[in-house]
Amino acid sequence: xxxxxxxxxxxxxxxxVTSVLCENGRIxxxxxxxxxxxxxxxxxxxxWAYPGFIDGHMHLTGLGWSLETLDLVGTHSKKSIxxxxxxxxxxxxTGHWIQGRGxxxxxxxxxxxxxxxxLDSVSSEHPVVLRRIDGHALWANTRAMEIAGISIKTxxxxxxxxxxxxxxxxxxxxxxxxxxxxxxxxxxxxENDKYRQITKAQTLLNSLGITSVHDAGTxxxxxxxxxxxxxxxxxxxxxxxxxxxxxxxxxxxxxxxxITHTPFLTVRTLKVYMDGALGSRGAALLAPxxxxxxxxxxxxxxxxxxxxxxxxxxxxxxxxxxxxxxxxAIRIILxxxxxxxxxxxxxxxxHAQIVHPIDLKRFKKLGVxxxxxxxxxxxxxxxxxxxxxxxxxxxxxxxxxxxxxxNPIPGGxxxxxxxxxxxxxxxxxxxxxxxxxxxxxxxxxxxxxTLKQAVQxxxxxxxxASFEExxxxxxxxxxxxxxxxxxxxxxxxxxxxxxxxxxxxxxVNGKIVYQSYNETK
Numbered sequence: 001x002x003x004x005x006x007x008x009x010x011x012x013x014x015x016x017v018t019s020v021l022c023e024n025g026r027i028x029x030x031x032x033x034x035x036x037x038x039x040x041x042x043x044x045x046x047x048w049a050y051p052g053f054i055d056g057h058m059h060l061t062g063l064g065w066s067l068e069t070l071d072l073v074g075t076h077s078k079k080s081i082x083x084x085x086x087x088x089x090x091x092x093x094t095g096h097w098i099q100g101r102g103x104x105x106x107x108x109x110x111x112x113x114x115x116x117x118x119l120d121s122v123s124s125e126h127p128v129v130l131r132r133i134d135g136h137a138l139w140a141n142t143r144a145m146e147i148a149g150i151s152i153k154t155x156x157x158x159x160x161x162x163x164x165x166x167x168x169x170x171x172x173x174x175x176x177x178x179x180x181x182x183x184x185x186x187x188x189x190x191e192n193d194k195y196r197q198i199t200k201a202q203t204l205l206n207s208l209g210i211t212s213v214h215d216a217g218t219x220x221x222x223x224x225x226x227x228x229x230x231x232x233x234x235x236x237x238x239x240x241x242x243x244x245x246x247x248x249x250x251x252x253x254x255x256x257x258x259i260t261h262t263p264f265l266t267v268r269t270l271k272v273y274m275d276g277a278l279g280s281r282g283a284a285l286l287a288p289x290x291x292x293x294x295x296x297x298x299x300x301x302x303x304x305x306x307x308x309x310x311x312x313x314x315x316x317x318x319x320x321x322x323x324x325x326x327x328x329a330i331r332i333i334l335x336x337x338x339x340x341x342x343x344x345x346x347x348x349x350x351h352a353q354i355v356h357p358i359d360l361k362r363f364k365k366l367g368v369x370x371x372x373x374x375x376x377x378x379x380x381x382x383x384x385x386x387x388x389x390x391x392x393x394x395x396x397x398x399x400x401x402x403x404x405x406x407n408p409i410p411g412g413x414x415x416x417x418x419x420x421x422x423x424x425x426x427x428x429x430x431x432x433x434x435x436x437x438x439x440x441x442x443x444x445x446x447x448x449x450t451l452k453q454a455v456q457x458x459x460x461x462x463x464x465a466s467f468e469e470x471x472x473x474x475x476x477x478x479x480x481x482x483x484x485x486x487x488x489x490x491x492x493x494x495x496x497x498x499x500x501x502x503x504x505x506x507x508v509n510g511k512i513v514y515q516s517y518n519e520t521k
Contacts, residue, residue, distance in 0.1 A: 002023070002038070002039030002040065003021055003022065003023045003028065003038045003039055003040070004021070004022045004023070004038065004039065004040040004041070004042060004481070004510045004511075005019055005020070005021050005022075005032055005034070005038040005040070005041050005042070006019065006020045006021075006022060006041075006042045006044060006049070006481070006483070006507065006510075007019035007020075007034065007041065007042070007043065007044065008043050008044050008045060008046065009044025009045070009046060009047045009048065009049050009485065010044075010046075010047070010048045010049065010489065011030070011048075011049045011475050012048065012049065012050040012051065012455070012475060013474075013475065014030060014475060017030050017031070018034075019032050019034050020032065020049075020475065020481075021038070022481035022510040023510075024510075025263060025480060025481055025509035025510050026478060026479065026480055026481055026510075027475065027476065027477055027478065027479050027480075027481050028477070029477060030475065030476070030477060042505075042507065042512060044485055044505065045504070045517075047485040047486060047487060047504050047505065048485065048486045048487075048488060048489045048490075049475070049483040049484070049485045049507075050209075050455065050459065050475075050483065050484045050485075050486065050490075051459040051460075051472065051473055051474055051475050051479075051482065051483070051484070052209075052210075052211030052212060052459075052472065052480070052482025052483055052484050052506070052507070052508065053208075053209045053210050053211060053212075053422040053458045053459065053484045054210070054211065054212040054213070054214070054410075054458055054459060054462040054463060054472065054473065055205070055210050055212070055213045055214065055411075055412045055413055055415070055420055055422065055458075055462075056214045056371055056410030056411055056412035056457075056458075056461070056462035056465060056466075057214055057216050057350055057351075057371050057373060057410070057412030057413070057414055058213050058214070058215065058216065058412055058413050058414060058415040058420055059135075059215065059216055059217055059414070059415065059416065060197075060198055060201050060202075060213055060215040060218075060222070060237075060239065061189070061194050061197045061198055061201070061215075061222050061225075062135075062217075062415070062416055063197075063201040063204070063205075063415045063416045063420065064194075064196070064197025064198055064199070064200045064201035065189070065197050065416075066101055066102075066415075066416035067197075067200050067201065067204070068197065068200070069099045069100050069101060070084055070085070070088060070098070070099065070100030070101070070130070071100070071101070071102055072084065072100050072101060072102035072103045072130060072133075073101075073102035073133060073419075074102070075102065075103060075107070076107050076108065077108055077109065078108055078110075078114055078118060081103055081114075081130070082118060082119070082121065082122050083122075084100070085098065085100075085119060085122050085123055085128060085130075086122040086123070088100075088123075089122065089123050089125075089126055092126055094125050094126065095125065095126065095127075096126060097126070097127045097128075097129065097144075097186055097187070098123065098126050098127070098128045098129075099128075099129055099130070099131075099186070100129075100130045100131070101130065101131040101132075101133070101135070101416060102131075102132075102133050102416075103130055103131075103132055103133065103139065104132065104133045104279065105132075106279060106382075106383045111383075113137075113139075113163060113171065113173045114139050114172070114173065115165075115171045115172045115173070116139075116140060116141050116142045116144075116145060116170075116171060116172025117142075117172070118172075119139070119140070119141035119142075119172065120141050120142050120143075123141055123143070124141070124142070124143060125143065126141075126143065127140075127141065127143045127144035127147050128140065128141040128143070128144055129144050129182055129183070129186065131179075132279065132280060133279070133417060134277040134278075134279050134280065134417050135277075135416075135417055136175065136176050136179075136276045136277035136279070136280045136282050137173060137174065137175045137176070137179070137277075137279075137280040137282075138173070138174045138175075138179040138182055138183070139172060139173055140172050140173075140174065140182050141172065142172070144182055144185075145170065145172065145182070147185050148181055148182045148184070148185045150162075150170050150181060150182070151170075152168060152169055152170070154170065154181065156178055157177045157178055157180065157181070158177065158300070159176055159177040159273075159276075159298050159299065159300035159301075160174065160175060160176045160177030160178030160179070160180075160181075160298070161174075161175040161176065161178055161282075161298065162174055162175075162178050162181075163175070175276065175280050175282055175298070176276040176280070176282045176298055176300070177298075177300065189221070190221070191221045191224050191225055194221045194222050194224075194225040195225040195228060195229065198222070198225055198226065198229065198235075199229070199234070202235070202236050202237045203236075204420070205237055205420060206236050206237065206506045206508070206513045206514040207503065207506070207514050208420060208421050208422060208423075208503060209422060209423075209484035209485075209486070209503040209506050209514075210237060210420065210422060210484075210506070211237060211238065211472075211482040211483075211484065211506060211507075211508045212237060212238040212239075212240065212462070212472060212482065213237050213238070213239055213240070214240045214242065214371075214410070214412065214462060214465070214466060215239055215240065215241050215242060216242050216271050216321070216350060216414075217242060217244050217271050218239075218241035218242055218243055218244060218249070218267075218271075219243075219244050219246070219248075219249045220248065220249050220252065222241070223241060223265070223267065226239055226241075226264075226265055227265065230264050230265060235264050235265075236508050236513040237508070238263065238264050238265075238266075238472070238480075238482075238508070239264065239265050239266070240266045240269070240466040240468070241265065241266065241267045241269065242269040242270065242271035242321050243267065243269065243270050243271065243318075244271065245270060245271060245272045245273070245309075250270055253267055253318075254312075254313070254316055254318070257316065257317060258317050258318060260467070263480070263509065266466065266467075266468070268317065268318055268319060268467070269318060269319040269320070269321055270309070270313050270318055270319070270320050270321070271321050271322075271323070271350070272301075272306065272309060272320065272321070272322050272323070273300045273322070273323040274299065274300055274301065274306065274322050274323055274324045274329040274332060274333050275297055275298055275299055275300065275323070275324060275325055275326050275328075275329035276297060276298045276325070277325060278325060278326070278353065278354075278380060278384065278387055279380070279383075281295050281297065281387070282297055282298045283297045283325035283326035283329065283353070283354065284296065284297035284298060284299050284325075284326040284328040284329040284332075285297050285326040285327055285328050285354065285388075286326075286327045286328045286331070286356065287392075289387055289388075290386065290387060290388055290389035290392075291386045291387055296328070297326050297328065297329070299328075299329065299332070302332070303332045303335050303336045303339070304336075306322065306332070306333065306336035307335075307336040307339045307340040308340070310336055310337060310339075310340045310341045310347065311340035311341075314340070314341055314342040314345045314347070315342070317345075318345070319345045319346055319347055319348065319467075320337075320341070320345070320347045320348075321347070321348040321349075321350050321371070322336075322347075322348070322349055322350065323349075323350045323351060324349045324350065324351060324352060325351045325352075325353045325354065326353075326354050327354045327355060327356040327359070327392075327395060330349060330352060330354070330355055330356070330359060331356065331359055333349055334349075334359055334362050334363070334366065334368065337366050337368055338362070338366055341366065341368075343366060343367035344367070346367060346369055346464075346465065346467065347366075347367070347368055347369070348368065348369040348370070348371050348410075348465060349363075349368060349369070349370055349371065350371045351371070351372065351373065351376070351414075352370035352371070352372055352402075353372070353376065353377075353380075353396060353397055354388070354392070354395050354396055355370075355395055355398055355401075356395060357394075357395065360398065360401055360402065360405060361405060363402065363405070363407050364405045364406055364407055369407065369408060369409075369410065369464075369465050370402050370407055370409055371409075371410045371412065371462075371465060372397065372399060372402075372409050372410075372411065372412075373411065373412050373413055373414045373418060373425070374397075374399070374411055374425040374426075374428035374429040374454075374457070375413060375418045375419075375424055375425055375428045376397070376414065376417075376418065377396070377397040377428060377432060377443070378428040378432065378433065378434050378443070379418065380396075381432070381434075381439075381443040384396060393444060394444065396444060397432075397444070397447060398447050399429065399447050399448070399449050399453075400446065400447045400448060400449060400453075401447060403449065403453055408456075408460070408461040408464045408465060409449075409453075409457055409461055410457065410461045410462035410464070410465040410466075411425050411429065411454075411457030411458050411461065411462065412425075412462070413425060422458045422484075423498055423499065423501055423503075424499065425454075425457070425458060426451075426454040426455065426457070426458065426490065426498055427495055427496075427498040427499050429448070429449040429453070429454035429457055430448055430449055430450065430451055430454050430492055430495055430498075431448065431495050432444060432445060432447065432448050433495075435496075435499055437496065450492070451490060451491070451492040455490065459472075459473045459474070460473040460474060461473075480509065481507065481508075481509060481510035482507060482508050482509065483505070483506075483507040484503060484506060484507075485503065485504050485505035485506070485507065486501050486502065486503060486504065487501060487502045487503075487504050488501055502516060503516065504516045504517065
């Protein structure tokens, strides 16, 4: 392959450097002899090269799946969704499942949950299942419930809720673990499906400047598909895989040990769930929801159960990453990590959205990493006050509080829950505003990050959270030759300009995997 010189541009954090030399997928020199002729040249055309952006929490095949199903994100009424479903029935053979994702009742004029009857009005012959935007609630029609055998006698599983009407009949909305009562009856994805979905997802990710992802829920089929793409030299994002908490997915790795020191695939982490999400009132809070005093969220396991998992996996060399959104869930997770976790394993809490003040310092003390997604804050801020009440808002998305305590905060998108645009995440992190600049000064503005911190959120910090701080997240000798090339330097002088910034090239392993123009030198 020979050496590749990346030249005619600017490099983040290296003001006097205009060229970088790469070989075998790594940076060989940041002061190359530009008078020499090299085998390959990548012309940055005056662009600004940043360390390759890393999405520190997303769902890789889930993103690919979402690109193949009905996109309901941004729909502002139940009526608009029903219109989409009605059109889908005309293109779908009778009896085939119709799936979609992205509805959010908080965006509707009437914020009450929908029902199966709503869907039945446009589709009675097709089973329909629509996942809420956060992935923690499912809306099904009567046909889907019939196939799944749902009735008034159906028992709620631990960590899940079935919503009922005044006659105590299931309404068609299933929350968290109750979703499996329906989804277990949907035809399973094959390995070929996974391969196709990963391929579609990585194309989108590369166009957004993403060079690495932390996949928050990976199964054996996903890993086989990833390995096949690697074998074919067709994988264009590096994958840090978090294994699903199901024996069929983790037992082969628990027995053989982690997969590390490979350039494109790392398997050394287990992903588990402690609670649900705020939007569906499944996040476990220390006190009841302000807008529903009868609920304080769902717990999927107790402290002792999690502690046993942590002990087993940490001692086998695996990090444990636990989904925790509410302050009660986060406290229980920290208690379990303190009891049986190994600090050197860098155990994580995924999302860490509502944190009680007395628990903030425990993260640093225990070596626990808060993996957070900036655009969750700006998506939730219009309605989160209803859920928490004014007195608890200071606990929400405490980025700067964590940073001041010395905690790295790996950023991500949780795609397909949010669109996986790192630039939107950086903008949200430094402003805590929506794209229109609301609210003035930023929501809970004391928790805004600096621009430098926000860039770290998508470079250095997720690299540390995946034990790869010596391989990625910086532009330095020996690091992977992964770069996100922008058409301008990021600046906090006019933050909205960040949203107008374009990715002009994405370089992975010293090769261009995306460019917004046709010419290459």
